[in-house]
Amino acid sequence: MKILFCYHSQSGNTALACRALGQRLNSASWDFFDVAKGSLPDLHSYDLIGFATWTYYLALPPFFEEFLSRLPEQNGKPAFMFSTFGVMAGQVLVRMKKMLTAKGFVVLDGYSLHVPESYPVYIAQDVHSLEAPTPQEMTGFDGFAARMAGRLERIRAGAAPQPAKIKLDIFSRLISPASLKKIRRDMGPLTVDSALCDGCGICRQVCLYDAIDSAMPPVFLPDKCKGCWACFSHCPQKAIYTGKVRGQGHYPQPAAALTAKLTMTEQ
Ligand SMILES: Cc1cc2nc3c(=O)[nH]c(=O)nc-3n(C[C@H](O)[C@H](O)[C@H](O)COP(=O)(O)O)c2cc1C
Structure with a gap:
């Protein structure tokens, strides 16, 4: 089998x-x-x-x-x-x-x-x-x-x-899954600390939704983002942040x- x-x-x-x-x-x-x-x-x-x-x-x-x-x-x-x-x-x-x-x-x-x-x-x-x-x-x-x-x-x-x-x-x-609109609203805008970003491009590689453009530092495309936080968790520099989370909460591996x-x- x-x-x-x-x-x-x-x-x-x-x-x-x-x-x-x-x-x-x-x-x-x-x-x-x-x-x-x-x-x-x-x-x-x-x-x-x-x-x-x-x-x-x-x-x-x-x-x-x-x-x-x-x-x-x-x-x-x-x-x-x-x-x-x-x-x-x-x-x-x-x-x-x-x-x-x-x-x-x-x-x-x-x-x-x-x-x-x-x-x-x-x-x-x-x-x-x-x-x-x-x-x-x-x-x-x-x-x-x-x-x-x-x-x-x-x-x-x-x-x-x-x-x-x-x-x-x-x-x-009892609890229904949230809409994408709510997911994105709750996440808020993603921002890059350009003093920390070293341009490695890992955020773009791990984004399955093509939601990060090729600029340096990266620019996030809210219309494509699904709020999965892959870019945030995998950023080796911890340079990506939102209004809610900065410098903590990363989970890149088990x-x-x-x-x-x-x-x-x-x-
Ligand atoms: C954006 C996001 C949303 C999540 N939503 C839920 C959820 O609704 N319920 C839950 O129990 N865990 C949720 N989790 C936790 C993950 O499903 C869980 O840790 C899972 O094991 C991650 O698997 P992976 O390491 O294979 O990606 C969420 C994690 C992320 C990053």
């Missing part, structure tokens, strides 16, 4: 968790496809496709949503979903399932893992979730991997894939504690 993980990860939590999941599904072989490449993967040679993303304001990041919308029509190909979140999982799995089912995938299961927060505004307010995932949450993750391993076995034995029911938790049912929890040492 071959699995392809199509993942979208801005600061590495989701990519790391996908690798941890792959290690736990060790009866199969797996490959990874980073959605940020912009192209589409060839799904034909895989028996099962995993779709994984980070949580963007209680919903799917626009880049990932666009990736899903470009996938070719399927005829019952088995898939599963995975997401990481810092505070509230929101509607990610429900929205993803709707899009994948409309494409003709059979969605077998889905799981959202609580991990450290990467939203700079929250980190700056000391809402880090650095303790996540707790031992109990790790048990949930291991349980999901075991369920998926069981499903793989059944597919291998020739059973028809069965679609999962994905339920929203009570909070995610917290060391998360890496330690998720990385299985080879036996």
